[in-house]
Amino acid sequence: MDITAYIDWQDLSALIFFIACWYGYSLFTDHESQRGKSLLAITNRYRGLWIREMIRRDNRTIDTIMIGNLQRSITFFANTTIFILLGLMSMLGYYERWNSIMSNIPFAKPSTPFMWELKIFLLILIFIFAFFKYTWSLRQYNYASVFVNSVPPHTELVTNYEHILKKGTYLTSNAAHHFNAGLRAYYFALAVLGWFVHPYCFMVTTAWTLIVTHRREYHSKTLSNLAD
Numbered sequence: 001m002d003i004t005a006y007i008d009w010q011d012l013s014a015l016i017f018f019i020a021c022w023y024g025y026s027l028f029t030d031h032e033s034q035r036g037k038s039l040l041a042i043t044n045r046y047r048g049l050w051i052r053e054m055i056r057r058d059n060r061t062i063d064t065i066m067i068g069n070l071q072r073s074i075t076f077f078a079n080t081t082i083f084i085l086l087g088l089m090s091m092l093g094y095y096e097r098w099n100s101i102m103s104n105i106p107f108a109k110p111s112t113p114f115m116w117e118l119k120i121f122l123l124i125l126i127f128i129f130a131f132f133k134y135t136w137s138l139r140q141y142n143y144a145s146v147f148v149n150s151v152p153p154h155t156e157l158v159t160n161y162e163h164i165l166k167k168g169t170y171l172t173s174n175a176a177h178h179f180n181a182g183l184r185a186y187y188f189a190l191a192v193l194g195w196f197v198h199p200y201c202f203m204v205t206t207a208w209t210l211i212v213t214h215r216r217e218y219h220s221k222t223l224s225n226l227a228d
Helices: 011-036 038-056 061-091 095-102 113-150 161-196 199-218 222-226
Strands: none
Touching: 011 038, 011 161, 011 199, 038 161, 038 199, 038 222, 061 113, 061 161, 095 113, 095 161, 113 161, 161 199, 199 222
């Protein structure tokens, strides 16, 4: 099948640019997180301090409450994603109405039925990806809750203190990593909205999303404050 018969070079270029930006930035953040230069890496150090203090406490109620607060925020995003997916499925039947709206915008590019469905399905795939990231993060916090309540009193931790510390830090940090990936999917899903107007607008919103996301994770005042 010749894809150029259904999608022109402008749309194809914009789609390739979007995929390259998202995938490339994901690889970049994974690499920089290992070097300890991202906001996620800095907060992972605080998670390590949290687990260290948790081990020293015999009463772990505050730690269980903390995990519950984290779970509630993830549950909110997971539930919201389901509603978004339902809305996107219903949008498949609004092709003609959307084109009539876009016809009033001088620089907008009308979509063919194939392109309309491609754009909608791209958003659906992104939010499905986000849903799996959120639910996996939620499950890992469930495991972290079990882990916290299975740690023996600190007076009994003689030889396996560092082992438990390492496991707890990894579990909470990995849950945060997947939650962060879900949020990033939301950001790039917003960039896709530019594609409904014009492929060049899509490329601009993708680049803008990339710049804003990078600035918040590597050059924000929050990062400077936590790093200090």
